[in-house]
Amino acid sequence: MTGSEVVIATLMRQRGGSGLQSHVRTFDEYLRDSARPVSIVSPFEARSPFVLPVFAGRLGIRPVSRPAAVWWHQYWHAHYLKAALRTRLAARPDAVIYAQCPISAGVALQVRRTQPVVMVAHFNISQADEWADEGEIPRDGRLFGAIRQFEERVLSGLDGIVYRPVSLCPPLSSRLSCWWAPVCSPEASRRSWRGMPDSTLMPC
Numbered sequence: 118m119t120g121s122e123v124v125i126a127t128l129m130r131q132r133g134g135s136g137l138q139s140h141v142r143t144f145d146e147y148l149r150d151s152a153r154p155v156s157i158v159s160p161f162e163a164r165s166p167f168v169l170p171v172f173a174g175r176l177g178i179r180p181v182s183r184p185a186a187v188w189w190h191q192y193w194h195a196h197y198l199k200a201a202l203r204t205r206l207a208a209r210p211d212a213v214i215y216a217q218c219p220i221s222a223g224v225a226l227q228v229r230r231t232q233p234v235v236m237v238a239h240f241n242i243s244q245a246d247e248w249a250d251e252g253e254i255p256r257d258g259r260l261f262g263a264i265r266q267f268e269e270r271v272l273s274g275l276d277g278i279v280y281r282p283v284s285l286c287p288p289l290s291s292r293l294s295c296w297w298a299p300v301c302s303p304e305a306s307r308r309s310w311r312g313m314p315d316s317t318l319m320p321c
Contacts, residue, residue: 160197
């Protein structure tokens with residue numbers, strides 16, 4: 118295998134039926150077929166016997182407070198992803214981190230040293246809007262605003278962003294600084310950001 122290792126950071130298990138999980142598997146297969154080193158890191162790789170019991174705690178919290186359950190989910194998934202990702206990156210200074218959501222991207226920005234962080238946008242405008250659309254948090258609540266503010270900080274610190282599908286480009290672009298170059302085509306996906314090697318990412 119040649120090139121820098123691509124470390125896919127995600128909050129979800131590799132196996133599952135969601136679009137995000139399908140994207141992770143497809144991207145993983147693409148890199149392996151291209152003889153590129155790749156690994157998938159999730160909170161479930163953390164070496165702790167408490168991972169599953171802690172995650173299950175959300176089920177008991179949700180009937181009492183849905184926003185509290187969302188907070189629990191985000192906080193503890195980030196906590197255990199941080200432990201797993203720090204271990205993976207320790208001996209890989211040249212790796213490229215490919216984060217699957219703002220939370221995994223935020224964790225990557227915290228633990229990285231020299232590694233660039235690229236995030237793929239599986240959402241339209243904000244994950245806060247998605248939680249609100251599902252009835253899990255109110256739009257006028259503190260958590261909604263906190264998620265939006267957190268995303269603004271993460272987006273401003275990324276080395277690159279990938280939009281999929283292309284239709285996501287205009288809405289999310291409105292939240293980004295003018296220097297952002299959306300990766301919406303095979304040609305654009307081969308650009309480099311801040312020293313990140315070309316052809317790290319596959320076409321959208």
